[in-house]
Amino acid sequence: xxxxxxxxxxxxxxxxxxxxxxxxxxxxxxxxxxxxxxxx
Numbered sequence: 001x002x003x004x005x006x007x008x009x010x011x012x013x014x015x016x017x018x019x020x021x022x023x024x025x026x027x028x029x030x031x032x033x034x035x036x037x038x039x040x
Contacts, residue, residue: 002026 005027008014019027 002030006030 002023005014005019005023009016009019009027009031016024016027
């Protein structure tokens with residue numbers, strides 16, 4: 001599920017605020033390791 005949120009954020013369809021708190025840390029880790037801009 002975290003990968004899905006990360007993909008949606010990269011496409012501009014969601015923001016990190018849309019991600020459930022339980023998944024945010026994992027989503028941020030995915031975004032930062034995929035070479036995306038810094039989402040912290």
